[in-house]
Amino acid sequence: MPEGPEIRRAADEIAQVLEGRVVERVSFAHPPLRHHGKRFKGRRVEHVETRGKALLTHFDHGWTIYSHNQLYGVWHVAKRGSLPDTKRSLRLRLTTASHEALLYSASEISVWRTDELDQHPFLSRLGPDILNENLEWRTITALLEEPRFAGRQLGALYLDQTFLAGLGNYLRSEILFAAGLHPSMTPSELTRGQLGRLARSTLDLSRRSYLTGGITNPPARARKLEAADASFGQRRFAVFEREGLACYECGVRIERIDISTRRLYLCKQCQQAPNAGARQRGL
Template identity: 30%
Template sequence: MPEGDTLFRTARALEKALAGRVVTAFETGVATLASVNDDKPVAGRLVERVEARGKWNLIFFSGDLILTSHMLMSGSWHIYRTGEKWWKGRSHMRVAITCGEMQAVLFDAQIAEFHTERSLARSRQIPALGLDVLSDAYTPEGGVAALRDYGRTHPEAEVGVTLLNQRVLAGLGNVYKSEVAFAAGVNPFRRMSTVTERELETMADVSQRYMKANVMDGSGDGIVTYSGNRRTTHSMNAGDRLWVYGRQGQECRRCGTAVERRLQGEQARPTYWCPQCQPWIADAGQSEAAPVGRNTKHTGPRRRRSGC
């Protein structure tokens, strides 16, 4: 599933390609969008701006019309020169917006809706988002406050589930969940009631630093639609780009202990962690035994490695 950094880069590319241009053609394979377009044609409207909010993309057209989309697992926006061959077949097209010589196409998205400012404000999804980690309004202090407040009202919530909760911090996805918890030395299965203020500060700060580092490419004048796989380790080696995510059974890059994996939360999302660097701290009513990953194996002796 695309995470907040992917949506941020997508919105930035769409802004460069479409903003300030008049829509010359609009196509859609979504019946509800087609119905709105029949009554209030999109063609002829100005693309005013494009924004990312958490994992949502919003395109604002003149005349109080907003196209919102969520990528879920398989959706993606592509940018083409008008007339250029698409990378995917027309059956995958959900929306195609043409502005003169530029064209933006939304493929395979399961959620695409039109809103007005008023209907968007009444929506149960986008207005309910928490503080966007990549927004100008985000500060580590604000992130700490959001995590702390949620922990107070939901003391039994697990750390990993909380980091994925878009109503707490918007934009973090499954990769960042594991990477941020690792950077803070927090076991992702701990209850929020066990998390210290210092650990909250680290998670809030690292969340922003990791995500900002992965949207630097494309910040210039050119339209960049892909900047490579995300990184959290600062390593230039493609195989060493992440600390724990996707590395079940491999040596922790810091201590050499085998990285573990376990499904977490109602959606059973995979979580990765190092049991040595992220020690288990039990809360009242919890077992003193740390959660055990599935099919975990040690691939070598434990040893300390440098890293940041």
């Protein structure tokens, strides 16, 4: 599933061809939505926004198209009339005089009045967006200390969109590794220093992934790997999808475990599980 950085990059591309432009046609594939096409015809797109993994296309008459890619959805931008060569099912098509924004394979699309979006069952439960430019690491630290989150294992918490919107599977593995924390630990067990390091890692790696197109490795390491002719996939991550390979920090082999039915990768040397007798704050 695309995570927050990927959805934001897709939104940036869509915004370039839609924002400020009149949409001449909007086509919905799902029968219950088809009648909404007339509602948007001839309207101007004011803003393309992301909230976590959801994408919102706002129009000038107070209506918004909500979409969530789920596991298989993908956006394409193309010149008008030039559809990409794909076997995917086209779910949403927004056409301007010169371009088209095309959403394939997504199963969650709906139409809302913009002023009623706070009633959306998914959006209403979201935590702060990890790519919100005003989000600070101290805010994340405060969230980690809230009673509703403080007692939960990090491996599960870092997939919960009510905690932080936009986090997902690869970011979870990469952030916990960067912070040197085992996924079985809970925020309530962390020292102030560990909380701060986790909060900063959360913010830094999410933003790095957005800016680099998905690379979470430190820039110096990524450049070194690129100079050694490593492929994009080989230089992206420190631990994610590197099961059996040596940890860049200590040389121990990366392992894969499953938490919340999702795969998580870690280095058990750099992210040691706390001892039973040391599972108290500050120890």
